Amino acid sequence: MPQRITYTNQVGAALDRMLASTDCTSLFVIADTNTSRQVLPRLHSVRLRQATPIVIPAGEESKGINTLADVWQTLSDSGATRRSVVINVGGGMVTDLGGMAAATFKRGIRFVNVPTTLLSAVDAAVGGKTGINFNGLKNEIGAFAPACEVIISTCFFDTLARQELRSGYAEMVKHAMLNGAQAFADVMNYEPDGDEPNHLLQLLEASVAVKQRIVEQDPTEQGLRRALNLGHTVGHALESLSLQHGRPVPHGYAVAWGLVTEAVLSHMLLQFPSTDLHRLATFVRQHYGTPGITCDDYPTLLHLMHHDKKSRQGEVNCTLLCQLGNPVLDNVIAPDDMHTALDITRDYLD
Secondary structure: OOOOEEEOOOHHHHHHHHHHOOOOOOEEEEEEHHHHHHOHHHHOOOHHHHOEEEEEOOOHHHOOHHHHHHHHHHHHHOOOOOOOEEEEEEOHHHHHHHHHHHHHHHHOOEEEEEEOOHHHHHHHOOOOEEEEEEOOEEEEEEEEOOOOEEEEOOOOHHHOOHHHHHHHHHHHHHHHHHHOHHHHHHHHOOOOOOOOHHHHHHHHHHHHHHHHHHHHHOOOOOOHHHHHHOOHHHHHHHHHHHHHOOOOOOHHHHHHHHHHHHHHHHHHHHOOOHHHHHHHHHHHHHHHOOOOOOHHHHHHHHHHHHOOOOOOOOOOEEEEEEEOOEEEEEEEOOHHHHHHHHHHHHHHHO
8 A cells, every 4th residue: 555645834733634534542652852842842733732752862872672662661551552553753763763663562553654854754754664773783673564644844844953954865866866867967956955945845755756656666675675775785884884983974974975885886887877976976075075984994894784684695785776767776796896986985075
């Protein structure tokens, strides 16, 4: 069943309409410490005032088994049933963890995602993936479980730091690369730090439509959906490395750097056009800077890539592009080629 997505800046009213038509015995709202302070008071939802709040610590470090267990404990202590509904209000950490909690409690209860960041609106909240980090690995434990509804708006983005907006925009760049030359030009021509919410909402709807179209054809990532992993084999490794070093970077920054490396690989192995590679690398350097890695980090990065979920037999597996709009799935990358691509990425971005 296609995931139902509502685009509106009247989020509280949309929630009330949705919940009024839902058979629900009890309601829970999951938010982190930032969102509970900055966003929940602005929702103006009559029904949400009746919900049991579950407030979790902000930050990627909270996306783990201990926080998940705390959510389960509150649901259990508060008498949640199979007819309860969970409303996840927040960024990707909240929608991933809250969705995982709902998907596994009593073998699954309904949940609604209300993304409050650009990254969660374009990526985490849509598509039915839930999960937590485990054993130092990003999203190592999870389940496919779509929200019964996603309510997307731009009205909360004024609470975001510039870094968070850029992080979300990297996923829009990825979707545009999968969509084609015109979509890529559109996102390259937009200034992600700009204050144009209506224009951004138009780009956001187009971007989410790319993901939604792919997910509807392959909801459990058996084939085409793996195209959405573009930039993520390298990106997740860079993100995990930053966590190991105690200097975590935003997910979208790691994805942006991963897009450059995997575009380099695409050029090396599939003749992806150099003009598009150069334009991407210039955009990423200007807006995301450098990953700050050295060749000494390559063994750890390769180890992390070998443990990536996309690896089937311990190989490094990447989605690449032969040209914009034409992804090629399941490319096994030799270590020497990855080393070369990382060298070239550093030349582009340092």
